[in-house]
Amino acid sequence: xxxxxxxxxxxSPAFVLALRQVLRPLVRLMLARGITxxxxxxxxxxxxxxxxxxxxxxxxxxxxDSRVSLLSGVHRKDVNRLRHADAGxxxxxxxxxxxxxxxAQWLGKPQYGDAQGQPLPxxxxxxxxxxxxxxxxxxxxxxxxxxxxxxxxxxxxxVVHLDEQRRVCLxxxxxxxxxxxxxxxxxxxxxxxxxxxxxxxxxxxxxxPFLERSLHFSGLSAESIQLxxxxxxxxxxxxxxxxxxxxxxxEKTDATPGAPLQRMTFGIYFYAEPDRPGSTPPSPAPAPxxxxxxxxxxx
Numbered sequence: 001x002x003x004x005x006x007x008x009x010x011x012s013p014a015f016v017l018a019l020r021q022v023l024r025p026l027v028r029l030m031l032a033r034g035i036t037x038x039x040x041x042x043x044x045x046x047x048x049x050x051x052x053x054x055x056x057x058x059x060x061x062x063x064x065d066s067r068v069s070l071l072s073g074v075h076r077k078d079v080n081r082l083r084h085a086d087a088g089x090x091x092x093x094x095x096x097x098x099x100x101x102x103x104a105q106w107l108g109k110p111q112y113g114d115a116q117g118q119p120l121p122x123x124x125x126x127x128x129x130x131x132x133x134x135x136x137x138x139x140x141x142x143x144x145x146x147x148x149x150x151x152x153x154x155x156x157x158x159v160v161h162l163d164e165q166r167r168v169c170l171x172x173x174x175x176x177x178x179x180x181x182x183x184x185x186x187x188x189x190x191x192x193x194x195x196x197x198x199x200x201x202x203x204x205x206x207x208x209p210f211l212e213r214s215l216h217f218s219g220l221s222a223e224s225i226q227l228x229x230x231x232x233x234x235x236x237x238x239x240x241x242x243x244x245x246x247x248x249x250x251e252k253t254d255a256t257p258g259a260p261l262q263r264m265t266f267g268i269y270f271y272a273e274p275d276r277p278g279s280t281p282p283s284p285a286p287a288p289x290x291x292x293x294x295x296x297x298x299x
Contacts, residue, residue: 048072049082108248121167134168194265225272236268
């Protein structure tokens with residue numbers, strides 16, 4: 001990435017307004033979770049130092065404390081302290097890592113879906129359904145973890161439920177826990193990071209541009225919002241399922257030892273709020289049920 005120019009000392013009003021819009025819901029969330037200014041200041045300092053050090057190097061060489069301080073505006077003593085501080089554990093929660101793989105298989109493999117591509121209810125044990133069982137699904141992804149452990153955790157998080165035949169039914173068509181703050185927080189960080197990273201890439205005129213599009217309307221009734229939310233959910237999930245299926249197929253053919261690999265994210269979202277500030281916010285539109293589930297989560 002190029003070195004920031006002097007114009008960054010006086011950012012454009014349009015960019016400042018955009019930052020306020022982006023940060024406002026984050027500030028609301030932080031206040032709701034007890035994140036105050038002193039904590040946020042230290043967090044921002046560490047991120048400014050990290051990004052200045054990693055993303056603005058000259059000829060790939062590590063920058064001095066003085067240069068990082070110049071780029072970030074963080075005092076040199078703080079730069080030195082933060083560069084040697086423990087960044088903490090940023091690993092994906094184990095239940096998220098395994099869960100995402102299992103749901104991708106459940107949605108992407110023909111043996112786990114019906115004629116319309118919807119996830120089938122799975123018998124709990126191999127003795128009941130063979131490979132086309134929840135136990136068989138788990139064993140196919142990780143044979144070291146008992147399916148009962150996964151099932152208990154997924155029932156706790158609201159990812160699955162048991163029907164009247166005691167079959168395991170997927171509540172959501174993506175691994176999005178209905179409960180479990182740490183698990184949901186992981187996806188909050190992952191999804192927002194990639195969305196903002198794509199938008200920032202495009203705003204900086206880096207090539208080729210990433211897909212980052214939306215449509216927006218105002219002057220709609222609550223009934224219309226409900227209709228559009230349901231339509232967005234249906235069509236969005238069709239797109240996600242199609243991309244998931246292709247990604248599973250390509251994952252096999254791309255598994256060449258030593259080949260450079262990349263990761264990707266493709267997301268869908270829907271949001272609504274009152275036209276007039278201060279009005280009562282509408283309730284989120286109910287998502288269509290999956291296999292009769294009660295805990296369906298929209299992202």
